[in-house]
Amino acid sequence: MANWFNISCVKATYLISKKQESGLGIGEHLQLAIHIAICDVCKLFKIQINYIIKCSKNHSQEEHHLSNQAKQSIKAKVDEVIGS
Amino acid sequence: MSSENKLNATNWVDLYGDALYAYVMARVSNSAQAEDIVQETFLSAWRARNTYNGKASEKTWLYTICKNKIIDYYRKASTNKEVLAKEDETEEYFFGDDGRHWDDDKKPQAWGIDYSKSVESKEFYSILKKCKTKLKEIQQSVFTMKYLDDSDTDEICETLGITVQNYWVLIHRAKIQLRACLEKNWINS
Ligand SMILES: [Zn+2]
Numbered sequence: 001m002a003n004w005f006n007i008s009c010v011k012a013t014y015l016i017s018k019k020q021e022s023g024l025g026i027g028e029h030l031q032l033a034i035h036i037a038i039c040d041v042c043k044l045f046k047i048q049i050n051y052i053i054k055c056s057k058n059h060s061q062e063e064h065h066l067s068n069q070a071k072q073s074i075k076a077k078v079d080e081v082i083g084s
Numbered sequence: 085m086s087s088e089n090k091l092n093a094t095n096w097v098d099l100y101g102d103a104l105y106a107y108v109m110a111r112v113s114n115s116a117q118a119e120d121i122v123q124e125t126f127l128s129a130w131r132a133r134n135t136y137n138g139k140a141s142e143k144t145w146l147y148t149i150c151k152n153k154i155i156d157y158y159r160k161a162s163t164n165k166e167v168l169a170k171e172d173e174t175e176e177y178f179f180g181d182d183g184r185h186w187d188d189d190k191k192p193q194a195w196g197i198d199y200s201k202s203v204e205s206k207e208f209y210s211i212l213k214k215c216k217t218k219l220k221e222i223q224q225s226v227f228t229m230k231y232l233d234d235s236d237t238d239e240i241c242e243t244l245g246i247t248v249q250n251y252w253v254l255i256h257r258a259k260i261q262l263r264a265c266l267e268k269n270w271i272n273s
Contacts (some may be wrong), residue, residue: 004245008179008183008184008185008240009179009184009185009186010175010179010183010185011183013238013256013260016090017205017252017255017259017260018252018256020253021230021237021252021255022237022248039197040187041191041192042186044087044192044194045192045263046192047199048192048267049225049259050094050199051199052212052259052262052263052266053231053259054202055203055208055212056200056227056232056254059236062106062109062206062209062210062213063106064102064105064106064109064118065102065105065106066097066101066102066105066122067120067263068229070119071097071098071101071233073119073123073190074097074101074119074122074123074126075097077123077126077127078094078096078123078126078130079094079099079126081130081131082093082094082118082130
């Protein structure tokens with residue numbers, strides 16, 4: 001029983017990720033809650049991961065342009081296929 | 085009038101090349117791959133021109149084809165089975181000493197930011213992008229499909245031919261590594 005409560009940081013971080021993805025079962029939820037209550041590092045990990053995910057979702061698309069060389073090469077290929 | 089007359093492929097590269105390229109670059113790791121995908125999009129579109137019914141705009145239609153090309157790319161990357169193997173150094177790297185707890189020099193550090201506010205700097209996103217390119221391809225794919233394209237887990241697993249347990253492990257390792265990379269290059273830079 002003591003072991004059941006005492007999960008490792010490896011397991012705790014995995015459960016933090018899994019919680020974001022699919023939620024946890026009651027047992028996992030309890031194991032994680034107990035670990036977070038006693039482990040400041042995993043608690044910080046959880047906060048930072050949640051933050052990264054939140055920011056990833058409202059991403060801004062970077063500017064990218066095809067190089068002239070790439071453009072010419074793609075055009076040549078498209079023309080070749082259209083012409084054939 | 086046949087449907088092919090509605091499409092003018094000679095202008096495609098000038099009209100849509102850059103926009104499609106930016107879209108692809110947000111989703112795949114390198115520029116050569118992205119250029120290939122853009123080219124393949126145009127070629128496939130032209131070959132399938134008879135299926136274009138004019139209901140969607142030419143641009144929307146090209147994006148649909150492009151998205152499928154990106155999925156093909158993800159699928160190819162996921163057939164590299166070595167990345168699915170249980171042996172992955174991520175856990176050993178971060179939890180090395182006893183295999184249970186964080187290594188002292190790899191554990192998360194305080195960032196000194198307000199976590200309740202979303203980041204607004206472009207810098208964050210360009211670093212995030214660079215950090216993603218350091219992940220294994222399949223880890224990038226799952227992260228991008230999930231958090232850029234908002235696909236659900238079942239869809240991602242089906243596309244990549246992986247189990248949901250594989251998915252949890254892959255995306256977890258992606259998150260651990262992204263966090264560490266952002267801490268190093270964004271917070272401590
Ligand atoms: Zn812990």
